[in-house]
Amino acid sequence: MKSIPRREFLQLTATGIAGTALGLAGCATEKSSRRQKIPVGLQLYSLRAECKTDFPGMIEAVARIGYKGVEFAGYWGRSAKEVRKMIDDNGLVTCGTHTQFADLQPDKIDATIEFNQLIGNKFIICPSLTGKTRADWLAHAKMFNDLADKLKPLGLWTGYHAHQHDFQFIEGETAWDIFFGNTRLEVIMQLDTSNCREGGVDPVVVLNKYPGRVRTIHIKPYGGGPEAVIGEDKINWPGVFEFCEHRGNTQWYVVEHETSKTPLATVRRTFEVLKTLGKV
Numbered sequence: 001m002k003s004i005p006r007r008e009f010l011q012l013t014a015t016g017i018a019g020t021a022l023g024l025a026g027c028a029t030e031k032s033s034r035r036q037k038i039p040v041g042l043q044l045y046s047l048r049a050e051c052k053t054d055f056p057g058m059i060e061a062v063a064r065i066g067y068k069g070v071e072f073a074g075y076w077g078r079s080a081k082e083v084r085k086m087i088d089d090n091g092l093v094t095c096g097t098h099t100q101f102a103d104l105q106p107d108k109i110d111a112t113i114e115f116n117q118l119i120g121n122k123f124i125i126c127p128s129l130t131g132k133t134r135a136d137w138l139a140h141a142k143m144f145n146d147l148a149d150k151l152k153p154l155g156l157w158t159g160y161h162a163h164q165h166d167f168q169f170i171e172g173e174t175a176w177d178i179f180f181g182n183t184r185l186e187v188i189m190q191l192d193t194s195n196c197r198e199g200g201v202d203p204v205v206v207l208n209k210y211p212g213r214v215r216t217i218h219i220k221p222y223g224g225g226p227e228a229v230i231g232e233d234k235i236n237w238p239g240v241f242e243f244c245e246h247r248g249n250t251q252w253y254v255v256e257h258e259t260s261k262t263p264l265a266t267v268r269r270t271f272e273v274l275k276t277l278g279k280v
Contacts, residue, residue, distance in 0.1 A: 037278075037279065037280065038244060038245065038250050038251065038252065038253050038279070039068040039069060039095070039251075039252055039253070040067055040068060040069075040252075040253045040254075040255060040271070040274055040279060040280050041067055041068060041069030041070055041071055041095035041096070041252050041253070041254050041255070042062050042067045042069075042070055042071070042254070042255050042256075042267055043070075043071045043073065043096075043098075043218060043254050043255065043256040044058070044062075044070055044071065044072055044073060044074075045073040045074075045098075045256060045258070046255070046256050046257045046258065046263055046266075046267050047062075047263050047264060047267070048073070048074075049263070050263060050264060051074075051076055052076060055076045055078065055086070056086055058264075059086045059087065059090050059092065060090055061264060062090075062092070062267075063090035063091055063092050065267065065268050065271050066271055066275070066280060067092070067255070067267075067271060068092065068093065068095075069092055069093045069094060069095030069096075069252065070087070070092055070093075070094060070095065071094070071095050071096035071097065071098065071123075071125075071216075071252075071254050072094065072096070072097045072098065072119075072121075073097075073098040073127070080114075080115045080118035080119050081118060083118075083119045084118055084119045084120060087119065087120065093120060094116075094119050094120050094121035095121075095123065095216065095252045095254060096121065096123040096124075096125050096190075096216050096252065096254065097116060097119075097121050097123070097124055097125065098125055098126075098127040098161065099112060099116075099124050099125065099126060099127075100126070100127070101126055101128070101129065104124070104126060104143075104147060104158070109147070109150070112124065113151070113154065113156065116156065117154070117156075122155055122156050122157055123156075123157050123159065123188065123215065123216055123252075124151070124156060124157065124158050124159075125158070125159045125160065125161050125188065125190050125216070126144075126158070126159070126160050126161065127161045128161070128163055129160060129166075129175075129179075130165075131170070131175060132170070133170065133171070134170055134171045134173070134178055137170065137175050137178040137179050137182075138178065138182055140179055141178070141179050141182035141183045141187075142182075144158055144159075144160065144179075144183050144187045145182075145183055145184055145186075145187065148183075148184060148186040148187050149186075152186060157186065157187075157188055157215065158186075158187060158188065159187055159188025159189065159190050159215070159216070160179065160180075160187070160188070160189070160190065161190040161192060161218070162176065162190065162191050162192040162195045162196055162199075162218075163192070163195050163199075164195050164196075164198040164199035164200075165199070166179075166195075166199060167196065167199030167200060167201045168199070174201075176206070177209075180210055180213070185212060185213060187213075188213065188214070188215045188216060189210050189213040189214050190214070190215075190216050190217060190218065190254075191203055191206060191207060191214060191217050191218065192217075192218040192220055192256070193217070193218065193219055193220050193221075193222065193235050193240060194218075194220035194221060194222040194235070194256075194258075195218075195220070197222040197223070197234065197235065198222065202236065203235065203236070203240060204236050204239035204240060204243065207239075207240065207243045207244075207247075207248065208243060208247070211243075211247040211248065211249075212247065212248065212249040213248075213249070214243075214244060214248040214249065214250050215248075215249060215250060215251050215252070216250070216251060216252040216254055217240075217244060217248070217250055217252075217253060217254065218254050218255075218256045219237075219240065219253050219254065219255055219256070220255070220256040220257065220258070221233035221235060221257070222234055222235050223235075226259035226260060226261070227259075227260055227261070227262075227266065229257070229266060229269050229270045229273055230270055230273050230274065231273055241277075241279070253274075253279065255267060255270050255271070255274075257270060
């Protein structure tokens with residue numbers, strides 16, 4: 001893997017970090033510095049093109065930046081044992097997997113459980129669901145309640161990741177509220193801050209409606225342009241962080257960035273901003 005020269009790194013980070021941190025000064029107070037910090041992982045979809053050509057190199061790069069964990073959205077042809085070795089060799093842990101709906105069905109769930117156990121993952125998150133009626137979403141809720149019951153004795157969790165369509169109204173209620181209003185605390189609410197805003201909803205409002213359920217959260221910028229990172233966008237980050245650190249039962253901040261033309265530099269810059277804020 002080709003490393004980024006120090007001069008280039010400084011050019012990529014120094015200019016924006018100071019101004020970004022000033023805009024988020026309310027997030028880093030003396031009180032917050034005394035809290036137990038929530039570890040920060042990276043959703044590898046942020047580096048999807050790079051992982052396709054150099055998966056081991058990207059795992060190493062993520063660790064060198066300082067991230068504590070990785071969340072997977074594919075394995076680029078590697079076995080569970082190969083994935084686990086890459087993680088262990090770089091001092092990382094798995095902080096989640098985005099697992100397709102089909103792989104959660106009765107004919108595949110046992111293999112899915114085995115794979116996740118081998119890579120050391122306990123958060124099995126479904127990245128997307130569809131449904132046109134309230135009955136569709138109630139059926140999803142029942143399935144995830146049943147799945148949570150199956151996983152709990154194994155020390156595993158399931159959950160659902162937000163997309164903008166989840167905040168559309170169906171028969172007087174959003175799909176998100178139908179689903180999470182009918183699932184138990186054991187079903188993780190993995191809010192995606194950007195997707196929530198794209199759905200027309202303030203993520204802080206959604207978070208405060210479901211205390212204790214956000215064991216992992218995607219902290220992803222919304223607005224501010226394709227290269228904007230946390231603090232250069234339109235998310236109420238002080239509100240998000242305050243909820244997660246006091247009422248969310250949050251165990252992982254999962255950084256995600258989908259639009260940058262220089263993904264590795266952008267996730268590095270994001271990490272530096274979080275460091276300035278005292279989050280890492």
